[in-house]
Amino acid sequence: MARKIKPVSISSIAAELGVSPSAVSRAINNRAGVSEETRRRVGVLLEKYRFRPAYPASRLPRVAVVTGSAHLAPYSASVLSGICRYVCGGTISAAALVVPESGRGRLLDLVRDQQCSAVILIVPACFAADFPVLSASGLPVMLVDETVVFPGSGYIDNDSRTGSLEAARYLIGLGHRRIGYIVSRSATSNHRERFDAYREALAEAGIGFDPALAVSGIEGGGEMEFGFRAMRKLLSRGKPFTALMATNDEIALGAISAAREAGLRIPADLSVIGFDDNAFSAFIDPPLTTVRHDAEQAGFLAARAVDEYLQSGKPLPREILPTRLVVRSSCRAPRQGRE
Template sequence: MSNKKKSITLTDIAAAAGVTPMTVSRVVNQNGYVSAETRENVLQVVKEMKYRPNGLARSLKLQKTKTIGLVLGDIANPFAAELARAVRDVTTRRGYNLFICISEHNPKEDVAAFDSLADHNIDGLIVATRSNHAGDKHLTEMIERGVRVVCIGRDFHHENADWVSADNHKGGFQATQHLIDFGHTKIGFIGTSLAGGASLKRFQGYLDALKNNDLEIEERFISGGTATEDAPGYSTEKLGYEAMKRLLVLPNRPTAIFARNDFTAIGAMSAIKESGLRIPQDVAIVGFDDIPMAVHTSPPLTTIRQPTRRQGSIAAESLLKRIESNEPLKREEKVLECELIVRDSTSTQVN
């Protein structure tokens, strides 16, 4: 004999509340007119009977699951958490649930995350990982199957996928120019290699600032691993520490560093201080993102502030617009301005 409890139905609630099943449906689904007194009565019965709506049945009827997928990269970086909060704030306010998947190490994780979310019949997908061939191909296939997609920062181009990003190239240029304005001519970059940074806009901004000021691009000043087509190449605190250690032992070493992100900069700062050097008197450093802890480092970190929450909010609103539209929408691209935030890690003029 089965001990499985019978599921409560709208008919059961209607009988207990003394109303029709249609009235219960209107209250539960929040559509159609029901008097305040009747609504309160039905909700009380729903609570007493511990009724839980059947989400699967509702999604089959409406052809929507009210769920959104979000794929993030380096979750150790506070940037990812801030982005997720911004997306969640919008989706929750609009009645959607948010599923989050992580893809940190290789394109296979990208594909696995996309497939996992697709298996849950998500209504749309926000992707905030770095572009790679396998992942981009999979995204294209998902769009052609009808999944709505918006990318944050990822270099993915499809006429039916929106894109939002900070102006990473301009931010990288500003960071490097700031160091040049303080008199630095030997400026290193931590976060990629010269060969692997072709698609990294912050790095390209760094290179362009050097060229614009007739400064030599020294490959030995560029440290931090490689970013190939088959690897996202995220830049971490550990990478920043190890790369800075390598730069510090160079003859005629850099006097200033532009780190790919604040997390990487914090690792580099640890290596500088561990070596007995001072920031910024011996080595100046600039990060990128302006994560909350940037103002609490010692000394406080000069950085490029990117509008993280705005990117997440815009991406979520764009995706919901696509989901709720009955007409096909053209691709929209939005590039958001960054801001140089000057703190004590660059406050000394070079002689």
């Protein structure tokens, strides 16, 4: 008969070391009244048994992680994954709040209902009406995917301008001169930067911006549906173009579907570039050329920032993460005579 293995506990660690359970508890919680040698020995056994004390959630500061119901997209999921990775460290807890449009303007009440000590906003532009109240509340607020600054806030964003410039220059370098653009409905500063950088790249190459090759403002549906409908609208204008940029990969995927509906081949007839490098982007047909930034790391850093603020008062950061172009199979040089 197999010997029953006893679970590891503070008491079992204390018995193995020949000290009291209270001494082990003080060592784990970094409290006074225990020698450095005992702390070291406790640490060795914690590592050996991979032991984590179970703290009641009420003992940990709680952070509200907020996103809008319209933004439960692969990007937001990646940010949430990074936040969860940090929260698993056991120094803060998190309450996820998916707030519909009807809840905007009263976000502070929702946060207080959850007894939260800090806020992380994912795709925060849709909560702009709540910024003044959040600022006045004194709660630390971290923004992910935005660079708006107000008292008590910090942000983690990506270098959208550089990424979009690199993407547009890549298409121009392939020989494209007529490049369309689908602008996301999200009114975030980095989405505006992506569109502005596209226009900047055209200008530096001596290519005039044609408003008929840009689409925005289509309402309703998710990002893929928006991309599909925007591409249909772009094609209906009758203006020829050989390449397309989109402010995110979901829009690009919807646009590819509409292009194929119209009989266009990707990339033989139309080159397409997205932005974000979502998990699906390498596995669609053809694999999507896009701009990568680390949304998961952005979530991790945002969670760490609010934890450090709550623990020590360390100022919230204002940080821009790098991007890079990922070249796959959705782009090629235009056919001769179609530049």
